[in-house]
Amino acid sequence: MTTEPLQPAPTLSWTQGEEDHSARWFSASGANPPKTVQVVDDSLTADDAYRLAAQGTAMLWRGDYHNARQLLSAIARRLPVFSRHDGEDVAKAFYRYRQGRTQRARMLGLLLVPLEAGTHITAPTVALRRAPDVAAAWLAAAGPVESHTVAPLQDVLGAVGAFEWRRNGLFVQELDALIHPHYGTFAPIRSEYLALVAQAVLPSTELAFDIGTGTGVLAAILAQRGVKRVVGTDSEPRAIACAQENLENLGLSSSVDLQLTDMFPEGRSPLVVCNPPWLPGTANTLLDNAVYDPKSRMLRAFLAGLTRHLEPGGEGWLIISDLAEHLGLRSREDLMTWIENAGLEVIDRMDTSARHPRSMDTSDPFYAARSNEVTSLWKLGAKA
Numbered sequence: 001m002t003t004e005p006l007q008p009a010p011t012l013s014w015t016q017g018e019e020d021h022s023a024r025w026f027s028a029s030g031a032n033p034p035k036t037v038q039v040v041d042d043s044l045t046a047d048d049a050y051r052l053a054a055q056g057t058a059m060l061w062r063g064d065y066h067n068a069r070q071l072l073s074a075i076a077r078r079l080p081v082f083s084r085h086d087g088e089d090v091a092k093a094f095y096r097y098r099q100g101r102t103q104r105a106r107m108l109g110l111l112l113v114p115l116e117a118g119t120h121i122t123a124p125t126v127a128l129r130r131a132p133d134v135a136a137a138w139l140a141a142a143g144p145v146e147s148h149t150v151a152p153l154q155d156v157l158g159a160v161g162a163f164e165w166r167r168n169g170l171f172v173q174e175l176d177a178l179i180h181p182h183y184g185t186f187a188p189i190r191s192e193y194l195a196l197v198a199q200a201v202l203p204s205t206e207l208a209f210d211i212g213t214g215t216g217v218l219a220a221i222l223a224q225r226g227v228k229r230v231v232g233t234d235s236e237p238r239a240i241a242c243a244q245e246n247l248e249n250l251g252l253s254s255s256v257d258l259q260l261t262d263m264f265p266e267g268r269s270p271l272v273v274c275n276p277p278w279l280p281g282t283a284n285t286l287l288d289n290a291v292y293d294p295k296s297r298m299l300r301a302f303l304a305g306l307t308r309h310l311e312p313g314g315e316g317w318l319i320i321s322d323l324a325e326h327l328g329l330r331s332r333e334d335l336m337t338w339i340e341n342a343g344l345e346v347i348d349r350m351d352t353s354a355r356h357p358r359s360m361d362t363s364d365p366f367y368a369a370r371s372n373e374v375t376s377l378w379k380l381g382a383k384a
Contacts, residue, residue, distance in 0.1 A: 216243025
């Protein structure tokens with residue numbers, strides 16, 4: 001058996017005074033190390049920081065941690081605010097909005113902070129004055145810091161925020177319990193689609209496949225509803241670990257088998273459930289993977305492979321919203337064509353209107369699309 005050679009860790013290089021320096025580079029988004037780096041401290045003004053970021057110059061912070069946070073917020077306030085042009089096509093507007101979000105993330109990712117392994121390799125620290133203890137959050141998000149490392153401050157803040165989500169948990173009414181999302185695993189903050197899965201009539205209680213299990217919330221709902229065995233799959237190891245922890249906390253781990261694989265497990269099932277990302281588009285962050293599905297890859301793969309994994313008379317449950325249709329990113333005709341070409345037919349459909357805060361925010365530039373969004377559970381079966 002052959003294995004792929006390990007790729008060397010990316011390195012960030014800079015000059016301070018007349019000395020050359022380097023450190024390991026970490027980016028949660030997988031961005032390459034910045035080519036131009038300037039060492040800065042508390043004397044840097046927000047206007048100068050914005051100018052450097054706009055030029056693509058990274059700023060390696062050597063001052064106070066809390067001042068760095070304030071500077072990051074000040075840069076964010078100077079970034080352009082998105083607005084729709086009169087008469088602009090909604091799909092073009094959304095594409096421009098996404099471009100702006102990408103540019104925003106790129107510029108905010110240019111304020112960098114140093115990380116050190118500290119006394120123990122398992123206790124990474126931010127090497128700045130008044131920096132908080134981020135060891136547990138960073139380990140959960142990115143693993144140990146083995147040597148001098150530099151990372152965007154926003155990645156550190158993201159790790160800390162995600163760790164708070166994980167520690168506090170998210171109450172899921174359909175389970176009457178907390179779900180604890182891990183870093184990079186999408187939190188089930190919208191209850192509409194969970195309610196659909198909790199209410200739909202089960203074709204069988206013997207077996208179900210949950211494709212793209214994430215936090216394991218749908219697998220847990222199915223198991224709690226009495227499905228004797230659920231097989232949950234995901235292509236992300238962090239999602240499998242997250243689902244395993246949640247199912248153990250819920251006392252449901254004996255009913256759910258988790259598998260690290262892309263899409264379907266082997267075999268057939270009377271019920272196959274999938275909640276793919278709802279919007280076609282490129283994912284720029286780990287969390288984007290749960291929202292954006294490049295060229296509808298996962299959606300189309302689920303439909304194309306469903307008949308090979310359904311038992312005779314079985315049902316495939318596709319949970320998806322029509323927001324992509326309202327944004328002009330995918331048509332209903334596209335979806336129906338993919339269903340038809342996969343040898344499937346629609347048995348039934350359950351719909352529910354959006355109730356999340358953004359659907360009621362009239363200041364949102366895409367309010368018309370969000371307020372009309374409908375989330376559906378499509379019951380699909382193989383054509384006779």
